[in-house]
Amino acid sequence: MEEFKDKIVLISGGLGDIALGIARAYLQHGAVVLLSDRADKETASIRMSGLSDYKSRIRYRQVDVTDATAVRNWVDSAVEEFGKIDISVVNAAQVTLKPFRELTADEWDNEMKVNLDGAFYFANASARAMMNKSNDGNIVFLGSWAGHSVHQHLPAYSVSKAAVRMLCQCMALEYAPWNIRINEVAPGYVNAGLSKGIWRDDPSSRSAAKSKVPLQELIEVEDIAKQVLWMTSSQNKHMTGATVLMDGGLSLVRP
Template identity: 55%
Template sequence: MGEFDKKVVLISGGLGDIGKAIAQAFLDKGAIVAISDRFSPEVAAERQPLLNDESVGLYYAQVDVSQGEQVANWIAAVREQFGAISIGIANAANVTLKNYKELSDSEWRSEMNVNLDGAFYMANGCAKHFIEDAVAGNIIFLGSWAGHAVHANLPAYSVSKAAVRMLCQSMALEYAAHGIRVNEIAPGYVNAGLSKVVWAKNPDLQEEAASVVPLGKILEADEIAQQVLWMCAEQSKHLTGASIILDGGLSLVRP
């Protein structure tokens, strides 16, 4: 019996590479994992075959995290079905690769709605249930080193992730009195999502990216997942309001 056994874990953006890796890490520890994403249940089952195995303990709901009511209803439904929630991971995000001159108002708004508003709805909704159930729960924000260093073609994403960092810190301060810990993990270059697709087609670009990382390596999604486990573990009971920049030193050379 490990410390995560039968604990209820919620993950938004659960069908992406990082979301899937985090879900698998908690499943391996015996947790009950509920994931959400924007896709239909049919598409979700194709993207995540484990959803077809009822013995696994993985459950899916189609949720638009930019809509606070949908997020609240999802959290309440999971709590009603499985009991008190212990961990909430705000992972859902959008990214638009354009500079300010090219970025449209709707693209800006979309990223803020998902990356910032969605993170708030997810985290605050979980925290309120933690208090109601007297659970010393954990909230993890999936940030980015782009929230620390300026990126020429990621304006909305960078700004939204920088805002998530302050959201993390302010929530950590308020909810500490209830024993709730709130932290952020901010990865650098990760072999996941759009980057994974591009690098698979052109490995030279991945080597080029790795060459500017001081430690010389690209992160894998499961490495982020293991870090999330550590942040939620009892051994990290004094960690709150922290932003762990897991970037191999990128932010040291691009401050």
């Protein structure tokens, strides 16, 4: 997609498998990509080594998304360097695999701070920066099927992602007059991160996960990247406040 050439793309939670896959897709189409995450630059350098072919068009900054000032400074620095930001992908997330009866107050707070507060800080700072642009702006939240379906093993995560869906809709309505489109991609079981390691070491667990999906397929990082690019392209100019639920039908069945 030639339209992404020289676009300025910011991605939070930028060192995760999904974020790096999205970054690669934008870089392949000529964009400049700015990643942020909690890790130091040494760790980031290792995680980003697979993108070395694009080192002239990629940046990294250590940012804690729960720190509103740090997030705003990151966005402001991008605008100062490039004069604009075009696309923000809100990806940073925290998952606690505990039922409510075992969840501590600190664990609950941390889940909400990262998944909801952090999402708001980044998306809102991005939208404010995009208000000053002459062309369209795009924000994509990385949600989850768990925000659409009750899941007893990760209830705090499910609650936070359900809240992010409403955050997306409210922000989409508010910022629509400035031609800023704000949407959500909500994947199901993704072959990435912790799940990828578990499934690699225990093929039976991969088969078990796959069997729960009505379409009998797990989602690859590349699938999500393609969806995000489409959502931020001119081919999708009439969609805002929407959620694309790409879970193979997982949210249609009981977990």
